[in-house]
Every structure is written in structure tokens, then in C-alpha cells.
Amino acid sequence: MKLAILEPLGVAKENLLAMAEKAVNGRMEVVYYDTRAEDTPTLIERSRDADVIVLSNFQYRREVMEHCPNLKLVCVAFTGIDHVDIAYCRERGITVCNCAGYSTVAVADLVFGLVIALARNILPCDQAVRAGGTKAGLIGFELEGKKFGVVGTGAIGLRTARIAQAFGCEVYAYSRTQKNLPGITYVDLDTLLSTCDIVSLHVPQTSETIGLISAEKLALMKPTAILINTARGPIVDSTALAEALKSGRIAGAGIDVFEKEPPIPSDHPLFGAPHLVATPHVAFASQQAMEKRAVIVCDNIAAWLDGKPRNVIV
Incomplete structure (x- = not known):
């Protein structure tokens, strides 16, 4: 053989x-x-x-x-x-x-790299200090006390939830299979999206999850909320997300996955959107x-x- x-x-x-x-x-x-x-x-x-x-x-x-x-x-x-x-x-x-x-540990680590990059404006801060600027307009927010939503509570989702708890977040979850876990409140997807300050996606790509985060779902989110996707690109409607970022419907997004594997074309709709931190499908790769x-x-x-x-x- x-x-x-x-x-x-x-x-x-x-x-x-x-x-x-x-x-x-x-x-x-x-x-x-x-x-x-x-x-x-x-x-x-x-x-x-x-x-x-x-x-x-x-x-x-x-x-x-x-x-x-x-x-x-x-x-x-x-x-x-x-x-x-x-x-x-x-x-x-x-x-x-x-x-x-x-990759459970590696992916969950990057989730919080993206979250903190957005919460504390790390990329704009880097650009500002290199250009002789200050913190003006770059004051971020702490994770403690924020409502953190986990969509999909498999191994990676659960590790993400535990880390969120360590940061002092109030954790909500939506999943096809619910688990009895201390400190995690299961709710329906619409409730999670409308309640949480941070939403992190951890579902597989299936016929049911493609387009799960649509324009309609994004419209449910708080204007101060951020979305993190380290799962699969097609789970999120990229065009709708780009429009949500441009219009201020949501505050930011951390995206590691796209509709195809990198290299991603420079004219991808998300690359024209503000308040986006993008990585080239690297979450799993420690x-x-x-x-x-x-x-x-x-x-x-x-x-x-x-x-x-x-x-x-x-």
C-alpha cells in the first residue's frame, strides 16, 4: 500500500x-x-x-x-x-x-488578538504614533463587563467562552446543541446578536450556515458591537458586512476567513470598509x-x- x-x-x-x-x-x-x-x-x-x-x-x-x-x-x-x-x-x-x-488553542488565541486590536484601536494607534500623533480619537474600551456572544459551542467556541469569562465578560451562546455550562447563557441567535457587544463565530460551514450572518442579522447588532469570524468565510455575507461597517451599523470586525483561501483579491468588498482588522486565514497556524x-x-x-x-x- x-x-x-x-x-x-x-x-x-x-x-x-x-x-x-x-x-x-x-x-x-x-x-x-x-x-x-x-x-x-x-x-x-x-x-x-x-x-x-x-x-x-x-x-x-x-x-x-x-x-x-x-x-x-x-x-x-x-x-x-x-x-x-x-x-x-x-x-x-x-x-x-x-x-x-x-487548533483549538491557536484559534481562540487569535480571536482575542482581533478583539483587543479592535477594542484598543491597535492598528490606528500604531499608525498615529509613527506619524507623530497622539491618542486623540483612539480611546478604546475594556472587555470587562462586556456581553460576549459565542455562535457555536464546539471545542473552539467553548475555549473562547472561557477566555471571555476570564476577561470578566458576560457570556452568551447560540448553538445547535446546548450544553449545561456555568456562566454561559444560551439564547437564540437574534437575541445574541442584539444583546452582545462582541460576537465571535465558531460554526462549521454547512448548507445551513452559509450566509448565516446576513444583512438582516447584522442589522440586529448594536452600533457599538464588533464581529469576529475565525470560522469560515461564507458564513458571513461579506458585502453586507462591508456596508454595515461603512454605514456605522456596527463598530468593527475582525476577519480571518474569506470566501476563498488567500491570496484575496485587493478589490474584495471588505478591504474598502473601515474599522476592519483582517488576517490571512492564520488562526489555526501556530x-x-x-x-x-x-x-x-x-x-x-x-x-x-x-x-x-x-x-x-x-
Whole structure:
């Protein structure tokens, strides 16, 4: 059998290969590609003979997999799996597993990096001091006492909620599955949006969540509120968010994810909006998270080879 690691995974090549060889324990040939390629012909060539492939967050669709007769396992080195053709995997009986949990700490950390950048006007302050300016017009607000809304209370949402509590925030949550957690008040989405000073999104991208934060939902938010999205870009209507920022309907937004992976075109509607802090889908990408992810990938493959697959999505 053959294992194809289709791209680097953020750890040293020699370390990853050593971990992979230990995981397969002589049961598979390991092939590693040290460049990331997303075009269909290259993906077909790299995947063609593989029984197991490893990839992170690029599109992996039917038009590639139908050329891979041996393919049995797609190991996604990521939490979300919406970029993989799940329907085709079900049709073929291809197992799909993910790396849930590797980026929980990293993503929650960036949420508060974005929150504080907006709350304390860090980017405008930087520009002002470099230009010989002062704090005039740049007085921000404290998090203590603010109402903090978490949309989606999976692992990342819950860690975000706990950190918000540590800052002294009053935490509200909206989620498909409610949990009995101290200090967290579950409400419907409209109530959360109209109540909270900070709203942080932590839901997966599904047919139900695409466009979840629409113009109508943004209109419910306080004019002093800020929105944070480290989940998936299509969950928010970017054009509507840009208009909300321009009109002052909301006070600011921290955005790590867009409708496509970076590089993002310079004419993206959000880049013309004020009070926006944007990052290039980096929330998951701490060095520690990359190391955790590599461990989970190799554990997933070893478990599958042992007939006890884990982190199975399909």
C-alpha cells in the first residue's frame, strides 16, 4: 500500500517522515511532496496510486478521486472538511477523517488578538504614533463587563467562552446543541446578536450556515458591537458586512476567513470598509498547532491500519 502526503504540514520534513514511518510501521510506502499544488492534473498524478492521502485545506474533489482506484482513506490535516467531496467519498466507501482539536488553542488565541486590536484601536494607534500623533480619537474600551456572544459551542467556541469569562465578560451562546455550562447563557441567535457587544463565530460551514450572518442579522447588532469570524468565510455575507461597517451599523470586525483561501483579491468588498482588522486565514497556524496536527495525522493513519479508525467523518 502507499501513503501520499500531498503537501508540507508545517513541521520539518525529516520529523514528519520519521513520524509517518513509525505510524505505518512497514505496512505502507510513504511518499512526501514538499510543495503545495492545487491544480487537478498535479493532484491526480500525486494521488493516482495512493491508498491513503493526506492534505490540509485545498479542494479535493471527485475529478481527482475518480482517477485514484486504490484510494481508501482521505486524512484531512484540518478541522473542517467542506473542501473534500464528501458525497463522492460516501459513494465510493472512502473513509474521511480529520484532525479535530489541533487548533483549538491557536484559534481562540487569535480571536482575542482581533478583539483587543479592535477594542484598543491597535492598528490606528500604531499608525498615529509613527506619524507623530497622539491618542486623540483612539480611546478604546475594556472587555470587562462586556456581553460576549459565542455562535457555536464546539471545542473552539467553548475555549473562547472561557477566555471571555476570564476577561470578566458576560457570556452568551447560540448553538445547535446546548450544553449545561456555568456562566454561559444560551439564547437564540437574534437575541445574541442584539444583546452582545462582541460576537465571535465558531460554526462549521454547512448548507445551513452559509450566509448565516446576513444583512438582516447584522442589522440586529448594536452600533457599538464588533464581529469576529475565525470560522469560515461564507458564513458571513461579506458585502453586507462591508456596508454595515461603512454605514456605522456596527463598530468593527475582525476577519480571518474569506470566501476563498488567500491570496484575496485587493478589490474584495471588505478591504474598502473601515474599522476592519483582517488576517490571512492564520488562526489555526501556530507552531504548536502544526506539531499537534502532525501527531494526530499519524495517529489517524496508524489507527486506520489497525482497523480502528478514529476522528472519522465518513
